Amino acid sequence: MTKPFLILQLRPEAQAADDEYDAFLRKGGIAAGQTHRIRLDQQSLPDLGLADYAGVIVGGGPGCVSDPAETKDPVEARIEDQILSLMPRITEGDIPFLGCCYGIGILGHHLGAKVSKDRFGEPVSAVTCNLTGAGAADPLLAGVADGFGAFVGHKEALQHLPDGAVHLLSSGPCPFQMIRYKSNVYATQFHPEADSSVFELRIRLYRNKGYFHPDEADDLIAMCRAADVHQPEIILRNFVTRYGG
Numbered sequence: 001m002t003k004p005f006l007i008l009q010l011r012p013e014a015q016a017a018d019d020e021y022d023a024f025l026r027k028g029g030i031a032a033g034q035t036h037r038i039r040l041d042q043q044s045l046p047d048l049g050l051a052d053y054a055g056v057i058v059g060g061g062p063g064c065v066s067d068p069a070e071t072k073d074p075v076e077a078r079i080e081d082q083i084l085s086l087m088p089r090i091t092e093g094d095i096p097f098l099g100c101c102y103g104i105g106i107l108g109h110h111l112g113a114k115v116s117k118d119r120f121g122e123p124v125s126a127v128t129c130n131l132t133g134a135g136a137a138d139p140l141l142a143g144v145a146d147g148f149g150a151f152v153g154h155k156e157a158l159q160h161l162p163d164g165a166v167h168l169l170s171s172g173p174c175p176f177q178m179i180r181y182k183s184n185v186y187a188t189q190f191h192p193e194a195d196s197s198v199f200e201l202r203i204r205l206y207r208n209k210g211y212f213h214p215d216e217a218d219d220l221i222a223m224c225r226a227a228d229v230h231q232p233e234i235i236l237r238n239f240v241t242r243y244g245g
Helices: 014-028 074-093 102-110 196-205 214-226 232-244
Strands: 005-009 035-039 055-058 097-100 122-131 147-154 165-171 178-181 185-188
Touching: 005 014, 005 232, 014 035, 014 196, 014 232, 055 074, 055 102, 055 232, 074 102, 097 102, 102 178, 102 185, 122 214, 147 196, 147 232, 185 232, 196 214
Parallel strands: 005 035, 005 055, 055 097, 097 185
Antiparallel strands: 122 147, 122 165, 165 178, 178 185
């Protein structure tokens, strides 16, 4: 690999951030030395030359782009501003980008689509994602089944497809599970890096973040352990293979 991947993390909880980063490495088949990791809760974005990276991967987080500015946690607001500041360069330059969960809200918001809690939010669960016609032909979805399980848990969602974007995956509860803009800018509503153990940890850490009633945590953990969720990591691995050389 001639260039590293830039991995931007938004989670302010150290355990969640470290586990997410480890999942990106394991599921994507990336060595730590082939990445430049930045935890945006801890540091501000440096002056980045995006051409120096094979691609950009943005992780999830507890923030919502649709929350009113006055209600946002100051750290989450700063993180959001920094991610949004990169998006014009990414979309204009068609820089390889994979936004995971929170990343689809960032991309949609940047492209002028409505991102809100009006419809299509999904409780913590394993949902079935289905390929669209465009998805079946997309290189990042090569080797993925027509319908597969993926872990989700989000309060806000895209309310319509952004102008110029291509619809790749849908689910019954949420129509926009994966989109592409231009040729190389991707985002998923689900978590492509998450297997049962990853999601179990997040349930434990986020049990008081409003995604579910705290009393439901044990049942949700049991759901995770029983779920057959393995296909989403193919998407992450395809991204790394396609753009990492």
